[in-house]
Each structure stands twice: as C-alpha cells, then as structure tokens.
Amino acid sequence: MHDVLRTRVNDFAVKLANVNGTGSASANGLLMQAIFRMGIPVCGKNLFPSNIQGLPTWYEIRVNKEGYSARALDYDLMVAMNSQTYDRDIKEVRPGGYLLYDSSWPLDPDLHREDITFLGVPLAELCNQNFDDPRVRILMKNIAYAGAMVATLDIDMDVVNALLEEKFAGKKALADSNRKALLLGYQYAKDHFECPLPFRLEKMDANKDKILIDGNTATALGAIYAGCTVAAWYPITPATSVMDGFKGFCEQYRKDPETGKNNYLIIQAEDELAAIGMVLGASWNGARAFTSTAGPGLSLMNELLGFGYYAEIPAVVVDVQRVGPSTGMPTRTQQSDVMMAAYASHGDTRHILLFPANPNECFHFAVKAFDLAERFQTPVILMSDLDIGMNDWVVPRLTWDDSYKPDRGRVLNAEDLEKKIGKFQRYNQEDENFVAARTLPGVSQKGAYFTRGSGHNKFGGYTEIPDEYQEVMDRLKKKHAAAAKFIPEPEYVPREGAKFGVIAMGGCDPAVREALDQLDRQGTPADYLRIRGFPFGEVVERFLAKHDFYFVVEQSRDAQLRSLLILETAVPKEKLRSVLVYGGFPLSSRHVVQGILSQI
Amino acid sequence: MPSIAKPIATHPTLQRNALGLTIRDYEGSMSTLCAGCGHDSITAAIIRALWELDTQPHMVAKLSGIGCSSKTPTYFLSGAHGFNSAHGRMPAIVTGAGAADRDLLYIGVSGDGDSLSIGLGQMCHAIRRNIRMAYILENNGVYGLTKGQFSASSDIGSKSKRGEPNRMAPIDPVRLALSLGATFIARSFSGDKEQLVPILKAAFTHRGFALVDVVSPCVTFNDHEGSTKSYKHTRKNTLRATQADWVPPQSEILAQISKSGTTSVAMHDGSVVHFSTVPKDYDPTDRRKVAAYLDDQPANAVVTGLLYIDPNAPDMHELGQSSPTPLRDLAYEKLCPGSAELERMQEEFR
Numbered sequence: 001m002h003d004v005l006r007t008r009v010n011d012f013a014v015k016l017a018n019v020n021g022t023g024s025a026s027a028n029g030l031l032m033q034a035i036f037r038m039g040i041p042v043c044g045k046n047l048f049p050s051n052i053q054g055l056p057t058w059y060e061i062r063v064n065k066e067g068y069s070a071r072a073l074d075y076d077l078m079v080a081m082n083s084q085t086y087d088r089d090i091k092e093v094r095p096g097g098y099l100l101y102d103s104s105w106p107l108d109p110d111l112h113r114e115d116i117t118f119l120g121v122p123l124a125e126l127c128n129q130n131f132d133d134p135r136v137r138i139l140m141k142n143i144a145y146a147g148a149m150v151a152t153l154d155i156d157m158d159v160v161n162a163l164l165e166e167k168f169a170g171k172k173a174l175a176d177s178n179r180k181a182l183l184l185g186y187q188y189a190k191d192h193f194e195c196p197l198p199f200r201l202e203k204m205d206a207n208k209d210k211i212l213i214d215g216n217t218a219t220a221l222g223a224i225y226a227g228c229t230v231a232a233w234y235p236i237t238p239a240t241s242v243m244d245g246f247k248g249f250c251e252q253y254r255k256d257p258e259t260g261k262n263n264y265l266i267i268q269a270e271d272e273l274a275a276i277g278m279v280l281g282a283s284w285n286g287a288r289a290f291t292s293t294a295g296p297g298l299s300l301m302n303e304l305l306g307f308g309y310y311a312e313i314p315a316v317v318v319d320v321q322r323v324g325p326s327t328g329m330p331t332r333t334q335q336s337d338v339m340m341a342a343y344a345s346h347g348d349t350r351h352i353l354l355f356p357a358n359p360n361e362c363f364h365f366a367v368k369a370f371d372l373a374e375r376f377q378t379p380v381i382l383m384s385d386l387d388i389g390m391n392d393w394v395v396p397r398l399t400w401d402d403s404y405k406p407d408r409g410r411v412l413n414a415e416d417l418e419k420k421i422g423k424f425q426r427y428n429q430e431d432e433n434f435v436a437a438r439t440l441p442g443v444s445q446k447g448a449y450f451t452r453g454s455g456h457n458k459f460g461g462y463t464e465i466p467d468e469y470q471e472v473m474d475r476l477k478k479k480h481a482a483a484a485k486f487i488p489e490p491e492y493v494p495r496e497g498a499k500f501g502v503i504a505m506g507g508c509d510p511a512v513r514e515a516l517d518q519l520d521r522q523g524t525p526a527d528y529l530r531i532r533g534f535p536f537g538e539v540v541e542r543f544l545a546k547h548d549f550y551f552v553v554e555q556s557r558d559a560q561l562r563s564l565l566i567l568e569t570a571v572p573k574e575k576l577r578s579v580l581v582y583g584g585f586p587l588s589s590r591h592v593v594q595g596i597l598s599q600i
Numbered sequence: 601m602p603s604i605a606k607p608i609a610t611h612p613t614l615q616r617n618a619l620g621l622t623i624r625d626y627e628g629s630m631s632t633l634c635a636g637c638g639h640d641s642i643t644a645a646i647i648r649a650l651w652e653l654d655t656q657p658h659m660v661a662k663l664s665g666i667g668c669s670s671k672t673p674t675y676f677l678s679g680a681h682g683f684n685s686a687h688g689r690m691p692a693i694v695t696g697a698g699a700a701d702r703d704l705l706y707i708g709v710s711g712d713g714d715s716l717s718i719g720l721g722q723m724c725h726a727i728r729r730n731i732r733m734a735y736i737l738e739n740n741g742v743y744g745l746t747k748g749q750f751s752a753s754s755d756i757g758s759k760s761k762r763g764e765p766n767r768m769a770p771i772d773p774v775r776l777a778l779s780l781g782a783t784f785i786a787r788s789f790s791g792d793k794e795q796l797v798p799i800l801k802a803a804f805t806h807r808g809f810a811l812v813d814v815v816s817p818c819v820t821f822n823d824h825e826g827s828t829k830s831y832k833h834t835r836k837n838t839l840r841a842t843q844a845d846w847v848p849p850q851s852e853i854l855a856q857i858s859k860s861g862t863t864s865v866a867m868h869d870g871s872v873v874h875f876s877t878v879p880k881d882y883d884p885t886d887r888r889k890v891a892a893y894l895d896d897q898p899a900n901a902v903v904t905g906l907l908y909i910d911p912n913a914p915d916m917h918e919l920g921q922s923s924p925t926p927l928r929d930l931a932y933e934k935l936c937p938g939s940a941e942l943e944r945m946q947e948e949f950r
Contacts, residue, residue, distance in 0.1 A: 036950070207950075211949040211950055224935075224936075225936055225942070227935040227936055228935075229928070230927060232696060253937045254935070259924060261922060262920060262921050262923060263923050263930055263934060263935060264922070265917070265927060267696075267699060267729075273692070274691075274721075277685070277692025277693050277722070280696060281692065281693035281694060282697060282927075283696070284697060285661070285700035285704075286701065286928035287927050287928040289696060289699075289700070303686055303689075307685065307686050397943075397946055398942055399939070400938065401939070402938055402939045404936075405932070406932055440928075441658070441680070441697070442661070442701055444658055445657050445658040448681050448682075449681065449682070450673075450681075450683075450684065451681070452684040453684065453685065462674075
C-alpha cells in the first residue's frame with residue numbers, strides 16, 4: 001500500500017510549482033527557513049528558468065530527519081500554482097499524495113487522479129477579497145499558500161511570525177499584509193482539511209550548529225577572509241551572486257574607519273577576456289584578486305589562463321558551472337567544465353582545481369584557492385556549480401582560525417633584493433615545489449624583469465632554444481604535480497565488505513552518500529571517495545588500486561571526471577564505469593542506486 | 601624578441617638628471633626591429649621624457665600587447681618591471697595592475713592592430729574607466745610581424761606594398777578617444793622628437809588615461825609610394841594644431857587661455873603644460889571645439905599636437921573611492937573581519 005498513508009514525521013518532500021517573477025521565491029524561502037528554525041534537517045532546490053517573468057519555476061523542499069539532503073523524486077505534496085504546468089505537476093505526485101491548488105477556478109476534470117487527494121484553496125478569491133492593489137493580490141497569493149502549508153504540515157506558527165517580523169522590520173504595512181495573507185491560507189486549510197496531513201513536521205534539535213547559506217555567498221565570504229582586495233568580473237548566471245555577495249561584504253567590512261575609503265576595488269569588466277586580464281594584472285602587482293564566472297566566461301578566459309600558467313602569475317577563478325555546451329541552460333546545473341578547466345588554453349597547460357561539495361567548503365576552499373594560487377604562482381579554479389552556488393544549503397557553521405596568515409608564496413622584498421648578489425632571475429632557483437621567487441613592481445630596480453607569454457628561459461629571458469624552453473616547461477609540469485600535496489585530501493568513506501568503489505566530486509555528494517547507505521542495506525556495500533581537487537594525489541591512486549571496478553558518479557554527458565582520472569592516474573580505463581546525470585537538475589539517490597545496480 | 605644586452609659603459613661627461621642618472625640608465629636592451637623603424641624613435645623619445653622627468657625607474661611598469669610595437673618595452677627602462685601580455689589584452693592587465701597599486705606610472709605600448717582590432721574593446725573601456733596610464737599607440741597602418749596586411753588604421757586608398765588599395769574606412773584613435781570621453785588625447789609623429797618628447801612628459805604626468813597616437817612608419821611594409829603612413833607622406837601632410845611644452849611643478853597656475861593664443865593647463869602634480877597653438881583660438885580644453893577643428897581639416901591632414909586635455913577628471917580609483925594606500929599594501933589584519941565577527945554575522949544565516 002502507499003506508505004504516505006502512514007503517519008510520517010519529518011520525512012517527506014514537497015514540490016511547489018510557480019510562475020517565475022510572481023514573488024513565489026520569498027514565500028518558498030520562508031517555508032524552508034521556518035523548517036530549518038524548527039531544528040529539522042531540510043534542503044531546498046530551486047529549479048528555475050532562464051527568464052525574468054512568466055515561465056514555469058519549481059521549488060522543492062525535502063525534509064529528512066536522518067539528514068539526507070539530496071533531491072527526493074517522490075513528492076508527497078505538490079503545491080500547484082501554475083496552470084500552465086498542472087498537467088505534468090499532477091503526474092509527479094506520488095500515489096496517495098496530495099495536491100494543493102488554487103480552487104478559485106475549477107480544475108480540468110481530465111487532470112483528475114483517483115490515487116491522490118486534491119486540496120483546493122481559493123487563493124485568488126481570498127486575496128481579491130482582502131487586498132486592493134492588483135500587484136499585492138498576486139504577491140499575497142504566495143504567502144496565502146504558505147499559510148495553508150503551515151496548517152497542513154504543522155509548521156510552527158510562532159517561528160513563521162518571527163521570520164516575518166525580522167524580514168519586514170520597520171515596514172509595518174508589508175508586515176501586516178503578509179501576516180494577514182498567511183492567516184487567510186492557514187485558516188482556510190484548518191477549516192476545510194484534516195490538518196495536519198499524515199506527513200508532518202515536529203520540532204527537532206538538529207540545526208543548532210548549522211547555518212542556511214548558498215555557495216556563492218559563502219565563496220564571497222571566503223574571498224573576504226582571504227584578504228582579497230581586487231575583483232573583476234562580467235555578469236553571468238549562475239555566478240553573479242558571488243560578486244553581489246562580495247560587494248555586500250566589502251561594503252560591510254572594507255570601508256576604512258580612518259580614511260572612509262574603500263579597502264577594495266570591484267571592476268565590472270567589459271567581458272571575461274578583460275576580467276581575467278585584470279585579475280592577472282592585479283595579482284602580478286601583488287594584490288589578492290579574483291574573478292567569478294560560468295562556462296561561457298571560462299571559455300573566453302582560456303587565452304589568459306594559459307598566459308597565467310606560463311608566465312606564472314597567481315589568479316583565482318570561481319567557476320559556477322551551468323549546463324553547456326554554448327549558452328546551454330544557464331539556470332541549470334552540471335559539472336561539465338572539468339576538462340576545459342583542467343587544461344584551459346592552447347599549448348601544454350594544466351591547472352589546479354578545487355571541487356567544493358557544499359557552501360561550507362566553498363568558504364574554506366575559496367581561502368585555499370588564494371593560498372594555492374600565490375604559493376604556486378598559477379591560476380587556481382574553484383569548481384562550484386549552480387546547485388551548490390545558488391541553492392540554500394544547511395551546513396555546519398563556518399569557523400575561522402585567527403592565527404591564519406595568508407600564504408603569499410615566494411616574493412622577494414626590497415631587503416631580499418638588496419642582499420642579492422647578481423641579477424634577479426625570475427624562473428631560476430626553484431624550491432622543493434619547483435616554484436621560483438617572484439618580485440613585485442615598484443619595489444626595487446634590482447627585482448625588475450620582463451613578464452612574457454612568449455618562449456622564455458629560466459632566467460626570464462626570451463628564448464627560441466629548444467632546451468631552454470623545455471627546461472621551463474618541464475619544471476612547470478613538476479610544479480603542478482607538487483601541488484597535489486597541498487590541495488584538500490579526498491574524503492574517504494570505507495565500508496565493511498565493499499566489493500567496489502564509488503567516486504564523485506562536488507554537489508553529487510549528498511545523493512551518493514544516501515545511495516551508498518541504501519545499497520548497503522540491500523547487501524551491496526561500496527567504498528566511497530570524494531575527490532576535492534586536481535592534481536590528484538596519493539590517496540586517489542591508492543583508492544584506484546584497491547578494487548576491480550569503480551563507479552564514477554558525475555553530472556556531464558562525457559564523464560569528464562572519469563576522463564581526467566584515466567588521463568592523470570594509473571587506473572586502467574575499463575575499471576571505471578559511469579553513472580551520469582546531466583539533464584540539468586541536481587541528482588537524487590535513486591539515480592545513483594539505479595545507475596549502479598543496472599551495471600553490476 | 602631575442603634580447604641583446606647593451607654594453608653598460610657610459611661616457612663620464614654624460615649629463616645627469618636630478619636623481620643622478622644619465623640617459624643610459626633609462627635604456628633597455630638593443631632593439632631587434634628593422635633599421636629605420638619609427639618605433640625605435642618613439643622608444644628614444646620615451647627614454648628622453650622619463651630621464652627629463654627624473655622618473656625613478658622602478659616606479660614605472662611598462663606593459664604591451666603583441667606586435668612590433670609591443671616588443672619595444674624591452675628596449676627602454678630595464679630597471680622597471682615589464683609585461684608583454686597577449687594580443688589586445690594590455691589594457692585589462694594595466695587596469696588590474698593599476699587597481700592593485702595606484703602609485704606607479706603605467707606605460708602601455710600598443711600598435712594599431714593591437715589597439716584598433718583585437719584590443720579595440722579593451723582600449724575603449726580603459727578610456728571609459730579613465731585608467732591612470734600613458735597609452736602609446738605606435739600607429740603604422742600595417743601588420744608588420746605577419747608581413748604586410750592592412751590594419752584598421754589604414755586610410756582609404758592607401759596602397760599595400762603589392763599595390764592593392766585599402767577600401768575600408770579607417771578607425772581614427774583620436775576621434776574615437778574624443779567621442780569616448782578620453783581625458784588626454786595627443787597625436788604625434790615618430791620623426792618629430794621636438795613635439796613628441798614634451799607630449800610624452802605631459803602624458804606621463806597626466807592623472808588619467810592619456811592616449812598618444814604616434815604615426816610611426818613601417819620601413820619594411822608601409823613606407824612606399826602610395827602609403828599614407830610613410831615618412832614622406834606624414835612629413836608632407838602633418839598639421840601641427842598645438843606645440844606643447846611641459847613645465848615642472850610650480851604653484852598656483854590654473855588653466856587659462858591667454859590673449860596671445862597660448863594655453864596653460866595645470867596638471868595634477870602642479871606641473872604645467874603650455875600650448876602654443878598654431879591655429880588661432882585653438883582650445884585644447886574644449887572637447888566640442890576640438891572635434892569641430894578636426895572636422896574642418898583636409899582629409900589627408902595628419903593633425904598633431906596635444907589635442908585635448910582635462911586634467912581634473914576622476915580616474916578609476918577616484919571613481920571607485922578606493923583606499924589612498926595602494927590596495928596591495930594594506931595589512932591583512934585590516935582586511936579580515938576575524939572569527940568573532942564570523943560567529944556573529946552567521947546569525948543572519950539562520
């Protein structure tokens with residue numbers, strides 16, 4: 001029988017179908033935040049169109065007391081607020097589930113399903129009766145359905161009221177109309193339905209040390225804590241909110257109390273060609289600088305990423321990946337920039353990549369990216385994605401060690417140069433990590449050298465001599481390999497009796513973890529390795545030598561992480577099988593379980 | 601660009617500037633350009649201007665893109681950091697470098713291919729941001745390193761070495777800069793050191809984007825009969841709109857047009873640029889009049905001089921209200937909000 005008929009506490013999924021640009025996002029966010037404040041593990045996924053107003057948009061809320069936070073594909077409750085998509089939304093409700101719709105207008109009888117319960121709330125009618133302004137009527141419809149959900153799911157009304165109060169502090173009229181709309185929906189549901197539904201919420205205490213934050217905001221905060229002062233960017237979805245966040249934090253933390261001036265400069269560039277150029281220029285000149293972009297921007301940055309690699313200039317690039325190729329689907333998620341990022345630019349190039357799996361790691365890896373870029377004097381690309389970057393995640397609170405000192409790498413100051421005998425040679429006398437010391441302009445004539453993307457020898461001079469050219473190129477390869485010891489180690493989760501391994505990176509993590517638990521319960525235990533950076537290190541090699549076969553779970557058609565593993569480790573390619581989910585929505589454990597079981 | 605070091609021996613009678621440096625101290629390695637290349641004359645003018653300005657070599661950053669012109673930063677001021685970037689990307693690199701350290705003198709050297717084709721967008725936006733830099737456009741109307749293709753500054757009817765006429769209208773960097781709101785616009789000729797050196801000195805002193813378009817004949821691919829960027833053609837058709845004279849810092853001199861037709865413009869550091877204008881009533885501080893003057897000249901005229909100047913427009917840092925201390929020099933302690941603040945601010949994420 002349908003298990004939805006049994007009472008379930010803190011374990012269900014709701015999907016809200018809306019029209020974008022109508023104000024639904026704030027109502028949905030309110031619900032998500034209220035559940036979070038009730039101390040219950042929750043995740044929210046915004047599945048939105050590349051459009052400002054009028055197209056279908058969905059928001060999914062999954063509540064799970066065990067803490068599983070990947071998408072659930074079985075919806076216990078569908079809040080169907082978009083008549084354009086009624087058809088498919090109704091089909092997605094699990095048997096025995098519920099559908100809440102605006103009953104101001106009759107539902108097409110053809111759409112009826114016997115196996116689900118329809119909850120009609122005359123939202124438009126209620127709002128038309130209670131509000132005058134047409135725009136307000138539309139906006140308040142969202143808060144009214146939120147009110148109905150407060151009743152049907154047993155959301156704590158005090159928590160919701162407190163949230164509204166915080167949100168509309170000092171805006172009494174808005175606060176009043178929101179509260180009124182909330183009560184309209186709430187009361188209607190209480191009067192007409194059996195509340196709560198068989199699946200409902202109950203307070204827990206799981207979120208005491210958690211925050212609710214999106215990856216782009218966390219990345220921006222990381223750049224602040226890293227001491228970044230120059231940022232250059234070109235607006236692009238889904239990376240724009242990285243720079244919005246950075247600007248907001250700069251206004252908060254970087255206005256100098258003594259001078260009243262800005263201890264930062266953000267430049268909105270004319271394109272991504274220029275944005276990366278500005279970052280390289282600033283880093284060359286000794287500032288911590290970064291840019292944020294997505295696939296199309298990274299494509300344009302290839303040219304100067306190769307320059308940064310060859311001339312050995314630090315740069316931090318945040319790539320919030322979206323669906324490609326070409327314009328692709330700007331508001332959908334994917335992990336399909338991996339190969340391009342790893343080898344960006346013509347010629348023999350290879351870059352350091354970091355793969356955060358959630359906003360907490362976005363914060364810490366952003367700081368790490370600056371340290372690595374300066375220590376290795378090379379571009380570092382932080383490979384986030386739309387799911388991590390733009391969705392609110394419940395993650396452990398961010399912590400900061402005040403003893404942190406930025407790793408500025410090998411930079412000779414005036415004193416060092418004064419002591420130096422003979423001429424400064426830019427690419428000579430490398431350290432154990434194959435990094436040579438650099439100098440900054442404006443410090444000393446003795447440190448002057450010529451930075452160039454053309455062939456150069458270890459002294460920094462122009463060359464077309466094969467041996468001299470190769471000597472530098474060979475060191476660069478060794479330098480990249482040496483970085484493996486400095487990137488975050490993979491996360492290794494072994495399991496008793498594992499017969500094979502599973503490998504993933506980034507935002508696949510929650511779905512893979514849940515899937516591995518399910519597989520274990522079904523008698524198919526597997527070891528798990530979550531890769532957190534490139535170049536790969538010892539741990540990856542060891543893991544790949546352990547089993548006869550592995551599944552690489554990732555979000556690209558061409559299995560880009562698998563390709564990179566085949567190219568950059570000793571693993572024979574037939575040992576690596578793929579589970580690929582690349583349609584643009586974040587994956588669920590079902591994709592992973594089915595993908596694995598169908599291949600063993 | 602293989603670099604050939606110059607011998608460092610200097611003649612004891614060589615004149616020294618206020619820093620005690622001779623002009624040799626402002627040189628770079630030997631040029632590998634063709635003998636007679638206009639670019640080498642520009643390099644010599646840059647060296648002279650910097651020496652005369654008593655510039656500390658290490659307080660200069662010299663940057664370029666790709667092309668013959670972009671090779672030249674190796675030929676001057678070996679005591680300064682150099683940056684030979686990618687084709688057309690020098691303006692972005694300077695923008696970033698300038699963002700990090702507002703105190704250096706940035707000299708960008710580019711050519712007509714680098715600036716008016718592949719890097720047109722970047723040049724325009726550097727103008728728009730009023731980046732503090734001298735942007736020297738060594739303009740020869742031809743792609744030299746790839747052997748003789750027309751560039752975007754080739755004039756209609758100008759003939760290639762093979763006799764083929766160019767049919768497309770040129771992009772004139774001076775008119776372009778004027779329309780984009782550039783705050784310092786000059787044109788000169790590589791063969792006219794007397795005019796070029798003071799213009800460069802004013803450009804190096806300007807607090808904002810200073811465009812110096814220098815017609816610089818390519819002796820190998822664009823110095824023949826029928827070319828409009830040849831020595832002969834340029835000498836014949838040069839029309840001096842102004843003769844600028846740069847005067848070291850003095851006090852209390854404001855921009856004014858004197859009755860004799862001489863204009864004096866006070867630069868930000870207190871130095872003064874005097875214009876002896878050849879045409880009567882030429883006012884280099886009035887953008888509309890400058891545009892009208894250029895419109896009135898014959899099509900083949902190469903109008904030279906410091907054509908327009910606005911010494912007081914805010915530069916990128918003033919527009920961005922950024923710190924007077926170079927951003928790269930700010931102490932980390934000033935930049936990191938610390939653990940207690942992180943703890944506190946996360947209440948907003950609950």
